[in-house]
Amino acid sequence: MAKPKPLMTKSSGRDDGAVQSALRTLDAEAGGVAALTAALKSDLGPSFTAASDLIRNAKGRVIVTGLGKSGHIGRKVAATFASTGTPAFFVHAAEASHGDLGMITADDVILALSWSGEQPEMRNLIAYAARFGIPLIAMTADKDSTLSKAADVQLTLPKAREACPHNLAPTTSSLMMLALGDALAIALLEGRGFTSTDFSVLHPGGKLGALLKYxxxxxxxxxxxxxxxxxxxxxxxxxxxxxxxxxxxxxxxxxxxxxxxxxxxxxxxxxxxxxxxxxxxxxxxxxxxxxxxxxxxxxxxxxxxxxxxxxxxxxxxxxxxxxxxxxxxxxxxxx
CATH class of the missing domain: 3.10.580.10 (CBS-domain)
Structure with a gap:
């Protein structure tokens, strides 16, 4: 039986290239978060406050929607809202047109994520929100997009280059959406005075639940x-x-x-x-x-x-x- 080859102990040029690629990715994504921070200190700040107030004063829930990579980020943002005291769930923008619009009530607030703001699947959802007077918050990178123009509050993300060398695969943009969603969830948590006691009620299971016992x-x-x-x-x-x-x-x-x-x-x-x-x-x-x-x-x-x-x-x-x-x-x- 042949003996297994020993693991290499020295980094190859290929390994070094992978590390350099990773560093470029992290630099690009860090640049996107830095741009988002700067925007919050400037033009994005008032819109962020308006979005926070709109959600806090809503009688219903936050309906987070999106598709593609924005949809994946939206699922996580909805989960973070729900676990930090803001009732929320995710509705896929495409499925909304096939019956899931019935999940959304007039007491809710819609948070729609779309980097371009031009996905055709969003049109029926936009029309539904307008028909029933449901507040709409748009998180996009284009303030002149269809979604942004239809929204009551525009969370316009600053332009940033994707970490992908072709500037195509959603990477930096996805991280910026995630970061802004997290920031909104934590702002609502702090605004409500959501405590560790409240947190423990929503997280009774697993190690986190154990840590939150008294x-x-x-x-x-x-x-x-x-x-x-x-x-x-x-x-x-x-x-x-x-x-x-x-x-x-x-x-x-x-x-x-x-x-x-x-x-x-x-x-x-x-x-x-x-x-x-x-x-x-x-x-x-x-x-x-x-x-x-x-x-x-x-x-x-x-x-x-x-x-x-x-x-x-x-x-x-x-x-x-x-x-x-x-x-x-x-x-x-x-x-």
């Missing part, structure tokens, strides 16, 4: 929380640590406030013949890392990693109400 959803409570009062002998504290299995014990004062923590690390650092006869006051870390009930699981994981620890005590008004271990986050799919 400490209160994952913490251990009641008698499972290892706690001892100030003045406790280390021998008793060690029994509490061992029986509860979190590798730590929280220390509370006479008011029930958390004032310290003894961890496995503290034991190693304080290792001495009389350790078990000492009080927890002499061994504990006096500034334990804590979180609140409403801390997101993702934030808890970030704190654990940054502090290089495995356990966090959950507090409410300085009183311990629960405990979370790294393993809890792993089981929940956060890490």
């Amino acid at each position: 400490a209160r959803d994952l913490m251990h409570t009641g008698d499972t929380v290892p706690l001892k009062p100030l003045g406790t002998k280390m021998s008793d504290a060690l029994v509490e640590m061992t029986s509860k299995g979190f590798g730590c014990v929280g220390i509370v004062d006479r008011h029930g406030h958390l004032v310290g923590i003894v961890t496995d690390g503290d034991l190693r650092r304080q290792m001495r013949p009389d350790l078990l006869t000492l009080s927890v006051d002499e061994v504990m870390t006096k500034t334990p890392k804590t979180i609140g009930r409403d801390t997101l699981a993702g934030e808890a994981l970030e704190l654990l990693n940054a502090s290089k620890i495995t356990t966090l005590i959950v507090t409410d008004a300085k009183k311990p109400v629960g405990i979370i271990h790294l393993h809890d986050l792993l089981r929940a799919g956060v890490a």
